[in-house]
Amino acid sequence: MRKLVLNLRLFIDGALLSYIALFRWLQPHTYLASKVVMPLAQILFFTLMGIFASGPGNAAFYAIGNAIHLASINGIYGVTMSIGGDRWSGALPYIFGTPANRLVLFSGRAFFHVLDGMLGVIMGLAWGVLLFGLDLSQADLGALALTILITTFSTSGLGLLLGCVSLVSIETMFVNNTFYFLLLAFSGANIPLTEMPGWMQSVGWALPLTRGIAASRQLIAGSTLAEVAPLLAGEFLLGGLYILLGYSLFRWFEFQAKRRGTLEAF
Amino acid sequence: MDAVEVRSLRRVYRTTIGVLRRKAKEVVAVDDISFSLRPGELFGLLGPNGAGKTTTVKMLTTLLIPTGGTALILGKDVVHQADEIRARIGFIFGGERGLYWRLSGIDNLRYFASLYHVEPAVARKRIASLLELVGLADRGKEKVEGYSRGMMQRLHIARTLLHDPEVLFLDEPTIGLDPVGARELRQVIRDLQAEKKTILLTTHYMFEADALCQRVAVINKGKIVALDTPEALKSNVADLAVVEMEVFGVPQDVLERVRSLPFVDTVSLENVDQRQSLRVQTRRGSEAVPDLVGVLSGLRVGRVIVREPTLEDAYVRLVGGEA
Amino acid sequence: MKPGLWRQHLRAGLAAFEVTLRINAPDSFVLFTIVVQPLIIAIMAMWMLVERGAANALYVVVGSGMTGLWSTLLFLGGNSINWERWTGTLELMVGQPTPVAVIVFGKNAAVVFQSLLSMVASYTVAAILFRQPLSVEQPLLFAVSLLLTMVAFVSFGLVIAPLFLLSPAVQHFQNAIEFPIYMLGGFLFPIALLPGWTTPFSYLLAPFWAARALHGASTGGASLEELAFDWGMMLLLGAIYLLISGRLIERMLRKARSEATLRLE
Numbered sequence: 001m002r003k004l005v006l007n008l009r010l011f012i013d014g015a016l017l018s019y020i021a022l023f024r025w026l027q028p029h030t031y032l033a034s035k036v037v038m039p040l041a042q043i044l045f046f047t048l049m050g051i052f053a054s055g056p057g058n059a060a061f062y063a064i065g066n067a068i069h070l071a072s073i074n075g076i077y078g079v080t081m082s083i084g085g086d087r088w089s090g091a092l093p094y095i096f097g098t099p100a101n102r103l104v105l106f107s108g109r110a111f112f113h114v115l116d117g118m119l120g121v122i123m124g125l126a127w128g129v130l131l132f133g134l135d136l137s138q139a140d141l142g143a144l145a146l147t148i149l150i151t152t153f154s155t156s157g158l159g160l161l162l163g164c165v166s167l168v169s170i171e172t173m174f175v176n177n178t179f180y181f182l183l184l185a186f187s188g189a190n191i192p193l194t195e196m197p198g199w200m201q202s203v204g205w206a207l208p209l210t211r212g213i214a215a216s217r218q219l220i221a222g223s224t225l226a227e228v229a230p231l232l233a234g235e236f237l238l239g240g241l242y243i244l245l246g247y248s249l250f251r252w253f254e255f256q257a258k259r260r261g262t263l264e265a266f
Numbered sequence: 267m268d269a270v271e272v273r274s275l276r277r278v279y280r281t282t283i284g285v286l287r288r289k290a291k292e293v294v295a296v297d298d299i300s301f302s303l304r305p306g307e308l309f310g311l312l313g314p315n316g317a318g319k320t321t322t323v324k325m326l327t328t329l330l331i332p333t334g335g336t337a338l339i340l341g342k343d344v345v346h347q348a349d350e351i352r353a354r355i356g357f358i359f360g361g362e363r364g365l366y367w368r369l370s371g372i373d374n375l376r377y378f379a380s381l382y383h384v385e386p387a388v389a390r391k392r393i394a395s396l397l398e399l400v401g402l403a404d405r406g407k408e409k410v411e412g413y414s415r416g417m418m419q420r421l422h423i424a425r426t427l428l429h430d431p432e433v434l435f436l437d438e439p440t441i442g443l444d445p446v447g448a449r450e451l452r453q454v455i456r457d458l459q460a461e462k463k464t465i466l467l468t469t470h471y472m473f474e475a476d477a478l479c480q481r482v483a484v485i486n487k488g489k490i491v492a493l494d495t496p497e498a499l500k501s502n503v504a505d506l507a508v509v510e511m512e513v514f515g516v517p518q519d520v521l522e523r524v525r526s527l528p529f530v531d532t533v534s535l536e537n538v539d540q541r542q543s544l545r546v547q548t549r550r551g552s553e554a555v556p557d558l559v560g561v562l563s564g565l566r567v568g569r570v571i572v573r574e575p576t577l578e579d580a581y582v583r584l585v586g587g588e589a
Numbered sequence: 590m591k592p593g594l595w596r597q598h599l600r601a602g603l604a605a606f607e608v609t610l611r612i613n614a615p616d617s618f619v620l621f622t623i624v625v626q627p628l629i630i631a632i633m634a635m636w637m638l639v640e641r642g643a644a645n646a647l648y649v650v651v652g653s654g655m656t657g658l659w660s661t662l663l664f665l666g667g668n669s670i671n672w673e674r675w676t677g678t679l680e681l682m683v684g685q686p687t688p689v690a691v692i693v694f695g696k697n698a699a700v701v702f703q704s705l706l707s708m709v710a711s712y713t714v715a716a717i718l719f720r721q722p723l724s725v726e727q728p729l730l731f732a733v734s735l736l737l738t739m740v741a742f743v744s745f746g747l748v749i750a751p752l753f754l755l756s757p758a759v760q761h762f763q764n765a766i767e768f769p770i771y772m773l774g775g776f777l778f779p780i781a782l783l784p785g786w787t788t789p790f791s792y793l794l795a796p797f798w799a800a801r802a803l804h805g806a807s808t809g810g811a812s813l814e815e816l817a818f819d820w821g822m823m824l825l826l827g828a829i830y831l832l833i834s835g836r837l838i839e840r841m842l843r844k845a846r847s848e849a850t851l852r853l854e
Contacts, residue, residue, distance in 0.1 A: 033761040041768035049634065052778035053643045174617040174625075181629040191636045279849065324849075329680050331847040353686035363677025363852075368612045380604035381687045383597040 011108040039070050039120060040127055046190050047132060059132040064220060065189030067124030068151060068213045072183050074117030075155025075208070076176050079110050080163035110156040117152035118145075138222035147219060150232055151212030154239025158208050160246035167253055188213050208242065211235040267341050269433055269464040270303035270326065276334035277321050295321040297488035298335065303433075303466060308459045310479030311468040314585060318488040319468040320359070323437045326466070327357045339433060353382065356426035357435040362418055367411035371402055371421050374410060375428060382429035389428070396424040399454065401447075415442045423451065433464045440474065452478060472578040482577075486585040496577050503575040503583055506531055507551035509558060511544045512568030523561050529554055532583055541568070547579060601687040605695030606702075613665070613703060622664055623704050627657030631711040634777055635719050646721030650711045651803045652777040657707025658742060659770050659796055663763055665700040666746035667753050669693045670841075674754075679851050683842055690747065690838045697746035701739050726809025730816055734802035741795035741823040747834035751841035774800050795830070798822040 043066040050062035128134035136144075162179060166172035184190060186200065187209035193201045204210050212235050215228040277296040296318045303309045311319050324330035326337055328348040337344045339351045365374055372393060379389035397403045400420035410418065419442050426434065436455070440448040455478060459465055469475055475482045476496045484492040484499070492499060516535065524546065525533045531547040548554045552572045559567060613619045631653035638644040670693065673679040682689060715721050725731050753759045773780065773787060774796040780788060791797045802819035805811025811819075845851050 030758045030761040033758075033765040037765035038768070041765065041772070045768045045771055046633075048772065048782050049637055049778050052782060053637045053641045171617045174621050177621050178625055181626060185629050185633050190633055195636060195640065324680075327684055329684055329846060329851055330849055331843070349686065349688075352684055357684060359680065364681050366608065366612060366676070366678065368615070369608065373608070373611070377604050377608050378681075378685070380601050381685045381692070383594075383601070383686060386600075 011111070035120060036123070039073065039124055042070075043067060043124055043127055044131070046184075047128075050190065060128070060134055060220070061192075061217065062190060063128035063132045063134050064125070064217050065187075065213050066184075067121055067128055068148070068216050069184055069187065069189045069209060070120045070124045071117045071148070071152040071155045071212075072158075072180055072209065073120055074113040075152060075157075075159045076162060076180055077159075078113040078116065079156050079159030080166050080172060080176055082110070082113070082163065110160060113159070114149070114152045114156055117155065118148050121148050121152065134220070136220060139220045140225055143225040143228065144216065144219050146225075147212055147215045147228070147232060147235075150236050150239070151209060151216075154208035154212070154235050154242065157239040157242030157246065161242050161249065164246050164249040164253065167250075183207060183209055186210075206238075208235065208238055211238070267305075268302040268338075269305045269307070269340060270309075270466060271338040272302065272322075272326070272335070273300050273337070274298045274335035275300070275322065275325060275332050275337055277318075277325060277330065278333045294488050296325070296332075299483075299485070299488070299490045300335075301483050301490065301493055303464055305464050306459070306462045308455070308465045308467065308478060308480050310475040310482040311466065311485055312470070312472065312475045312482050312581065313468075313485035314470055317485045319470075319485060320437055322485070323357065323359075323435050323466070323468060327355060327435050328352060353429070354431055355433045355435065356429070356431035357437070358419075358422045358426050358439055359437045362415060365410045365418060365421060365425075368409060370407050370409055371397070371413070372406040374421065375425060378425050379428050384429050392428060392430075393424075396427055399427075400424045401450070416444060416447055419443055420447070420451075423454070427458075431463070434458065434466070436465065436467045438468055438470070440469070440471070472576070472581050476577040484581060484584050491584045492580075499580045499584075500575060500577055503547065503580045505549055506547045506575050506579070506583075507549070508573050508575050508579055509546045509548060509551070509554060510569075510571045510573065511546070511558065511562075512570070513542045513544050513562065514540075514566045514568070516542060516544060516562070516565065520562060520565065524558065527557065527561065529557075534582055545579070545582075547575065547583065598687060598691050602691045602695035602698075605692045606699045609696045609699035610703065613700065619665065619700075619703070622660050623657055623706055624710050626660060627653045627707040628710050628714060630656050630777075631714055632718070635715065635721075638777070639719070639721065645808065646715045646719065647723055647725065647807050648804060649777070650708060650715050650723065651807050652800070653711045654705075654708030655774065655776040655796065655800050655803070656771050657711075658701065658704045658738070659774065659776075660767055661700050661704035661707070662697070662742050662746050663749070663767055663770075666697040666743075667749040667763065668759075669696045669746070669750040670754055670838075671750075671759065674851065677852070679845075683846070683851055688835075688838075689842060690835050693747055693750050693838065694743065697743045697750070698739075701742050701746070705735075705739075725807050727806045730813070731803065731806040733820065734799070734806045734816065737820050737823045737827075738799035738803060741799055741827045741830075744827040744830040744834065745795050748830045748837060751834070751838040754841045754845060770794065770796060773797060775804075776800050792822075793826075795823055795826045798826070 043063060046066050047059055047062040051059055125134065125136070129136060158179070162175055165175060169175070186196075186204045187207055188204060189209070193204050193210070196204065211231040215231040215235070218228050218231075219225075275296055276294070276298050279293045279295055281291050281293065299318075299322065301309075311322065313319050321330065325332050326339060326344060328344050328351055331345055340354060342350045344351060366377070369377070375393045375396070376389065379393065380386075384392065393406075394403075397406045400423050402417060402420055402424065405413070405417065410421065413421065419439070423439065426436075439455070440451055443451060452474070455465065455467065467475075467479060479496065481493065481495050482499060483490050492502070494502075521533065521535065524530060524544075529548050529550045531549070533547075534545045536543045536545065546554070546558060555570060555572065559570075631649055634649040634653055635646065638649055639646050670679070670682075670689070673682050682692060712723060716723055753763070756762070771777065772783060773791045773794060775791065776796075780791050780797070783791075798819045802811070802816055802823070805816055805819070842851075
């Protein structure tokens with residue numbers, strides 16, 4: 001029981017600190033720019049391009065895809081910064097050294113980013129409704145919320161994996177930016193997977209977001225939770241797989257660092 | 267015409283404390299200082315860290331706008347005629363910043379040479395001789411990111427001499443250099459002065475000011491507390507002798523008792539390794555020793571020296587140092 | 590200005606150009622902004638537009654090249670002065686006799702020149718990966734449009750570089766304005782798709798006229814009169830930017846000297 005309380009406290013502390021540290025300089029105008037204008041601009045750009053391509057009737061396709069994709073802002077940038085932030089502040093050696101349950105630590109960090117990510121997606125869908133007449137009346141909103149939660153969770157999983165890579169490489173932003181755009185292109189957000197060659201489709205299905213976007217489109221078109229359950233299960237499992245990979249990598253780095261005495265290099 | 271003329275120069279910083287309820291706080295970094303440099307003079311600005319030396323130099327080099335007062339370099343105003351000044355002065359703030367790390371030492375110098383309008387043919391020759399002068403001739407082609415701190419400092423010195431400026435501002439130039447390098451640099455500074463360049467040097471090393479400067483201004487907490495030749499400053503304390511006693515732990519109350527002795531001028535305590543050096547400035551010189559030892563009775567006292575005051579002692583007296 | 594001084598400023602500007610090219614070459618952020626992002630956008634646009642017949646491959650190449658050009662100008666050119674502050678060289682830049690405007694001009698010219706690579710990269714992808722026909726209808730007019738585009742962008746950069754000194758939160762603003770200009774500039778879809786009230790804003794932007802000229806000359810859809818009008822607008826806006834930039838840079842730097850923000854503490 002005591003261990004549970006301890007872990008819970010660790011989880012909350014880690015989450016809170018990580019989030020506050022990242023956004024401590026946050027002021028209304030920067031929040032507005034980053035969390036409102038930028039995502040809106042992105043949705044507008046690709047949806048309008050989609051409308052130019054195939055007419056206003058298909059706006060929903062693009063609006064949904066790009067709104068769900070917003071989960072990767074927090075999932076990738078937010079989470080990798082949380083991890084990478086340890087490195088820059090030199091706190092990493094201390095974290096490696098504590099007996100804290102590292103998975104709890106990890107999850108704590110990602111937690112607030114999942115919440116913030118959901119908020120971003122919901123705002124994105126709201127823009128879809130306001131600007132492109134996205135019709136949510138057929139959708140099971142609870143199922144949609146669940147889909148969004150699972151999708152931000154799995155994107156955060158990718159973020160954790162990328163975050164570990166950032167521990168040993170200085171090209172963090174390059175990796176983050178590239179994956180952000182690769183997700184835009186290959187998760188089905190803007191291009192139906194069926195239009196891509198076979199091998200590219202496989203790449204798409206191996207990425208987070210893909211199943212989440214597919215499920216969201218189906219739900220908004222009127223499907224039931226049961227019908228999209230396989231997709232959701234797949235997305236959730238994929239997220240778990242990324243987290244496992246990220247955690248293993250983290251432990252491996254830690255082992256290597258301790259073995260070679262290069263902890264300070266972190 | 268004076269090379270540098272400073273009149274009632276003042277710089278105030280406004281900062282805000284607190285995150286939610288912001289309160290404005292004013293810090294006076296430079297408080298109405300005035301001094302002048304004759305052409306060809308080697309002038310020292312001496313003071314502890316945070317005294318206002320760097321802030322003063324930044325105002326004189328047109329990088330910071332004064333809050334009050336005026337400064338003229340070669341007759342031109344630092345605020346309104348900054349462009350005309352910039353071509354004729356050189357400055358070093360040192361440290362690792364101020365160089366392009368991805369470029370080599372030579373490329374850095376070539377870039378600055380073109381910014382300072384040095385003709386390419388002249389620049390080529392000067393760069394070679396300057397690299398030779400600062401001892402970087404064989405490392406010139408390496409990228410600056412691989413340089414040690416001392417090497418970067420030396421490259422800064424080469425940079426500042428590229429355009430053969432008339433007035434030089436050197437802000438703590440020997441910091442980061444090893445003793446040999448520092449000594450070499452001091453010789454370079456003397457050579458530059460021999461070439462009739464006007465030099466303003468800031469330092470917190472007393473011996474450096476003593477060794478190099480023709481006149482020294484002692485600055486503390488933004489104010490100039492003394493301005494004179496090193497000899498004159500030393501003569502201020504000439505009537506004082508310094509009794510230096512090796513002690514091994516002096517409690518505060520004993521220290522106060524020493525301080526309160528009528529013949530004692532200043533008291534400072536310095537820790538070197540395990541030992542402490544108690545320095546007492548007193549007019550009585552060696553006559554004071556028995557009384558001092560008496561006050562310290564019970565405490566172990568090692569070597570006792572009575573010596574002439576140095577510029578450092580004058581400085582300690584001026585900045586009211588009690589350590 | 591004395592002729593000798595002109596020559597010295599030119600030399601200084603060229604030195605800034607060369608140094609910037611050298612420093613940017615191995616930089617991964619530069620690589621991403623100039624090549625990776627426009628390339629992914631090109632690939633997406635190929636699928637979204639060309640496969641559906643809404644536009645041809647050349648339109649996508651030019652359009653995605655323009656997105657690369659704008660992002661480069663925004664993040665690399667716009668941060669010309671900020672970058673010096675971040676690397677600790679701004680004090681030296683301000684304290685030397687060459688006007689900072691000359692240095693910023695040289696730096697912007699370098700990044701705009703580098704960003705032409707965006708167009709080359711998109712062109713290559715379109716030709717090789719998608720095997721699309723890519724012949725420019727009016728090559729000479731296209732070349733002139735491209736030249737004027739570079740001039741207009743470089744001078745626009747001279748205006749945004751000092752403006753970006755105003756706030757430490759500038760990067761957020763840069764992120765926010767990146768995609769809107771893609772839209773207002775009509776890079777990858779006509780501005781007719783945007784609400785009417787945004788059109789005046791488009792007209793004020795040099796990138797809009799540049800995109801119009803480049804799209805028109807590459808697809809042959811524009812008449813010489815239309816192109817000449819686009820060129821005229823680019824020249825006019827470029828001249829205005831140049832005129833105000835000198836004063837603007839001076840004022841912003843004076844502000845920094847007054848508030849002691851030339852150096853990051």
